[in-house]
Amino acid sequence: xxxxxxxxxxxxxxxxxxxxxxxxxxxxxxxxxxxxxxxxxxxxxxxxxxxxxxxxxxxxxxxxxxxxxxxxxxxxxxxxxxxxxxxxxxxxxxxxxxxxxxxxxxxxxxxxxxxxxxxxxxxxxxxxxxxxxxxxxxxxxxxxxxxxxxxxxxxxxxxxxxxxxxxxxxxxxx
Numbered sequence: 087x088x089x090x091x092x093x094x095x096x097x098x099x100x101x102x103x104x105x106x107x108x109x110x111x112x113x114x115x116x117x118x119x120x121x122x123x124x125x126x127x128x129x130x131x132x133x134x135x136x137x138x139x140x141x142x143x144x145x146x147x148x149x150x151x152x153x154x155x156x157x158x159x160x161x162x163x164x165x166x167x168x169x170x171x172x173x174x175x176x177x178x179x180x181x182x183x184x185x186x187x188x189x190x191x192x193x194x195x196x197x198x199x200x201x202x203x204x205x206x207x208x209x210x211x212x213x214x215x216x217x218x219x220x221x222x223x224x225x226x227x228x229x230x231x232x233x234x235x236x237x238x239x240x241x242x243x244x245x246x247x248x249x250x251x252x253x254x255x256x257x258x259x260x
Contacts, residue, residue, distance in 0.1 A: 127257035141166040157185040176204040196230040
């Protein structure tokens with residue numbers, strides 16, 4: 087008899103706690119990550135890395151994630167290396183594709199890449215054409231996907247960590 091009344095009390099207590107937790111969650115005003123990240127994000131800080139003797143700096147990065155699962159990323163690339171003009175080679179890079187959330191990670195799959203020169207000089211045109219050709223060859227074999235851990239996401243800021251490349255991207259809402 088004591089067991090059954092204790093069991094009923096514990097069951098009722100669990101239901102009460104669960105109901106209270108649901109009510110608090112509903113009142114907290116927190117928006118699910120999949121809704122918070124939708125929109126246009128700007129990366130204000132330039133990012134630089136060096137590989138194969140070429141220093142690459144990205145600026146003016148704009149990431150757009152639509153609720154349809156479509157996504158775009160555009161940025162300016164400045165390439166510096168021995169043999170290049172002092173100002174380097176400046177290119178526009180535009181990526182289009184799809185995104186999804188899975189296990190707290192943002193998975194972006196590139197479907198199309200467009201690399202164009204920012205200036206009409208022959209060297210910039212040559213670099214843009216060569217990089218575009220390389221990207222098309224890679225995409226013909228397999229679509230390019232990046233997986234980034236969502237470190238933080240709210241109405242003002244989105245922080246993504248690419249563990250493969252060791253890079254953390256910090257965006258602010260446009």
